[in-house]
Amino acid sequence: MIKVAPSILSADFANLQRDVQLAEKAGADSIHIDVMDGQFVPNLSFGMKTVADLRPVTSLTLDCHLMIVEPEHFVEQFAKAGADLIGVHVESTRHIYHVLQLIKQAGAKAEVVVNPGTPLSMISEVLPLVDQVLIMTVNPGFGGQHFLEPMPAKIKALAAIKQEHGYDFDIQVDGGINATTVKQCYDAGATVAVAGSFVFDSSDPAARIQDIKVATN
Ligand SMILES: O=C(CO)[C@@H](O)[C@H](O)COP(=O)(O)O
Ligand SMILES: [Co+2]
Numbered sequence: 001m002i003k004v005a006p007s008i009l010s011a012d013f014a015n016l017q018r019d020v021q022l023a024e025k026a027g028a029d030s031i032h033i034d035v036m037d038g039q040f041v042p043n044l045s046f047g048m049k050t051v052a053d054l055r056p057v058t059s060l061t062l063d064c065h066l067m068i069v070e071p072e073h074f075v076e077q078f079a080k081a082g083a084d085l086i087g088v089h090v091e092s093t094r095h096i097y098h099v100l101q102l103i104k105q106a107g108a109k110a111e112v113v114v115n116p117g118t119p120l121s122m123i124s125e126v127l128p129l130v131d132q133v134l135i136m137t138v139n140p141g142f143g144g145q146h147f148l149e150p151m152p153a154k155i156k157a158l159a160a161i162k163q164e165h166g167y168d169f170d171i172q173v174d175g176g177i178n179a180t181t182v183k184q185c186y187d188a189g190a191t192v193a194v195a196g197s198f199v200f201d202s203s204d205p206a207a208r209i210q211d212i213k214v215a216t217n
Pocket of ligand 1: 007008009010032034065138139140142143144145165174175177178194195196197198
């Protein structure tokens, strides 16, 4: 069964505590926090303060997906705010190896993220370092987009590399995930699914979290 990380980008920003606690009660495995700077992606969202304020209201892993240029300037602050796992895009820095080292030194789990158009060869040297790889299944920046159909082949290719080298990182997918697309990702080797609009745009978010789990059972 796949692990589920609801993305609070689609939650009610005036009721984040309520929505995070609802997700926890519904069986979510972590909370996905999308951090956007208006530069790396054309949107703005949360910062460190949101992470710090959510830290005491849930015992779930706080998974911070940084969509910001030069994340090296911020990873320590996110770890201090309470992020358990910090994801950085390979396209967002000249120094991906160094940033991942900084995340681990700060005591958090390290994740490398790849955009749909970025080949897996761009991350091969950092795979021994990471706890999780995030394969974007939409172009980053917004919730509610359509799943990109060619992405399961990329997940499958990463799962093969993982097996060949005996790596034990999780493979997360993010974007356009629902009870149908999650099955394709899971069958290809994904172990964690982010879901935003499918969960929080529903009148019954708890049921949607279970739908994703049941689809991969
Ligand atoms: O990182 C992102 C978007 O850039 C995501 O985490 C979205 O929040 C996913 O939203 P849905 O596609 O599930 O609605
Ligand atoms: Co995300």
